[in-house]
Amino acid sequence: MKPHTPIGLGAIETQPLHEVVFEKLRHALMSGQIEPGRKLTSRKLARELGTSDMPVRSALLRLQALHALDQLGNGSMILPAMTRTRFTDLMNTRLVCEPAATRQAIAGMDRPHLLRLRQAAVALTAAAEDQDLDAYLFYNHDFKFGIYAACGSPSLLFLIETLWLQVGPFLRQFRGQFDNDLRGILALDYHDQIVKQLEAGNGDAAADLLARDIREGFGFLLENGQFE
Incomplete structure (x- = not known):
């Protein structure tokens, strides 16, 4: 048989x-x-x-x-308390890791990947205009990790994820800022420009804009956030 x-x-x-x-x-x-x-x-x-x-x-x-x-x-x-010292350390480390991942990601950017990033960027703007902080933070993560996932370095991606596990909840401190008009956050946000540079194949310019995005958000929260 x-x-x-x-x-x-x-x-x-x-x-x-x-x-x-x-x-x-x-x-x-x-x-x-x-x-x-x-x-x-x-x-x-x-x-x-x-x-x-x-x-x-x-x-x-x-x-x-x-x-x-x-x-x-x-x-x-419980989510640990955020101090100025800890926040500064986390954000400075983000400024090392995330622009590096962005530069490396340019080689992995195909048309469907860029289209998804463009869609996430549109959703980010819409969330701010709709005064929806939960949606804004969700798409902010979706957008940035859509870039980092293409960097080709599992170890670098792990480091970035570990940083975001600690700093992500604190980004809710944007609530109530900008005179309770979330659209003000768009002045600190460079997602549209980042996508344009990635579409043009310019990884260095995209990385510089991403660093600026992190740095300006860092400065704003350091001045206006509530710390332990």
Whole structure:
């Protein structure tokens, strides 16, 4: 009797639940969807995510190891307080890593990739005009990591992600600034110009504009943000 011939479907790949939970929480932190000072418990997050405690607890411990969370005496987690010294260190390190990733990314920019960046840039502007800080921070992350993902350096991307885990929630400090008109943030935002330089194949100019974007946001928050 002849053995059955495989029909070429291939194995179904499944991502472990603890990885799914970790990715959701990691993205929420980096894109500023979780407010500084919020206490996070595995039980409440498990209910919100529709899962059990164990994968949430595993994800929270991994995030603590990456300095994104601090553990309280009762076992719950909290986003660590932001000091001026810590914020300055994080932002200065961003100014080293992110322009470097942008320069390297130019080689990986094809037409579909540039189109996605253009769409994210349009969404960023629309979010500011709609006074929607959550959407603005979401698309700000989407736009910048759309660039960095093409840099071809997993180690550099990991460093940038680790920085954003710590600084992302603090970017919510933009709320209430600009006389409560979020459109004012567009004066500190160079996403349209960055896309134009990437479309032109000019990685150095794109990196310089991105550094300016980080530097001006850094300066504004250092002057106007609330620190511990």
